[in-house]
Amino acid sequence: EVQLVESGGGLVQPGRSLRLSCAGSGFKFDDYGMHWVRQAPGKGLEWVSGISWNGRNIGYADSVKGRFTISRDNAKNSLYLDMNSLRPEDTALYYCAKDIASDRGDFQHWGQGTLVTVSS
Amino acid sequence: DIVLTQSPATLSLSPGERATLSCRASQSVRRDLAWYQQKPGQAPRLLIYDASNRATGIPARFSGSGSGTEFTLIISRLEPEDFAVYYCQQRSYWPRTFGQGTKVEIK
Numbered sequence: 249e250v251q252l253v254e255s256g257g258g259l260v261q262p263g264r265s266l267r268l269s270c271a272g273s274g275f276k277f278d279d280y281g282m283h284w285v286r287q288a289p290g291k292g293l294e295w296v297s298g299i300s301w302n303g304r305n306i307g308y309a310d311s312v313k314g315r316f317t318i319s320r321d322n323a324k325n326s327l328y329l330d331m332n333s334l335r336p337e338d339t340a341l342y343y344c345a346k347d348i349a350s351d352r353g354d355f356q357h358w359g360q361g362t363l364v365t366v367s368s
Numbered sequence: 369d370i371v372l373t374q375s376p377a378t379l380s381l382s383p384g385e386r387a388t389l390s391c392r393a394s395q396s397v398r399r400d401l402a403w404y405q406q407k408p409g410q411a412p413r414l415l416i417y418d419a420s421n422r423a424t425g426i427p428a429r430f431s432g433s434g435s436g437t438e439f440t441l442i443i444s445r446l447e448p449e450d451f452a453v454y455y456c457q458q459r460s461y462w463p464r465t466f467g468q469g470t471k472v473e474i475k
Contacts, residue, residue: 283464285412292453292455292466292467292468292469293404293406293412293455293457293466293469294466295457295463295464295465295466298464307462307463307464308463309463310369310463343411343412348414348417352459353400353459353464354400354402354414354417354457354459354464355402355404355412355414355457356414356423357414358411358412358413359411360411361411
């Protein structure tokens with residue numbers, strides 16, 4: 249069974265940094281692209297960032313470009329999101345999502361999310 | 369960025385009725401479109417990929433169609449568990465983008 253477990257969320261002040269992690273299991277992690285998708289309270293889904301199976305193909309939403317960095321460690325079956333210069337509008341539930349394939353860009357499996365709250 | 373516009377925002381229907389949801393793209397995304405279902409307090413679930421392919425375990429009452437800029441998700445006969453929010457999403461271009469969602473509610 250595919251499992252994705254996010255961690256690292258919490259309350260952080262504006263301008264500070266946070267690192268999210270996602271641990272994958274039940275599938276061959278290095279065969280699949282991985283993504284972060286967020287959902288602000290009461291709002292819709294927003295794709296944040298994605299990375300191909302080998303880490304060579306990376307993309308970001310305009311809203312986070314230059315502030316967030318996605319990475320993966322295939323040896324540890326883990327996905328990361330380094331978030332810098334956080335803003336109140338970054339407050340959201342952050343989901344880790346597994347691609348349908350190595351680098352497609354649609355999301356077959358999702359974690360349960362980790363909540364990030366940016367507030368002073 | 370590709371803008372996906374979903375309509376209607378809310379669909380009020382009764383169990384057993386047919387639901388027709390639309391998604392329009394600001395430019396052609398070929399058939400690189402997926403549909404997701406999200407229930408309150410739950411993560412989204414993939415329903416349809418490549419415009420018309422049902423994901424594993426998705427009932428046959430869900431069907432997708434379309435290409436280019438116009439896409440449709442049809443739920444042939446609504447079951448009680450189908451009342452939820454539905455999102456379309458394109459993978460044709462970076463950044464990936466979602467529509468704003470259509471809420472299917474019980475009438």
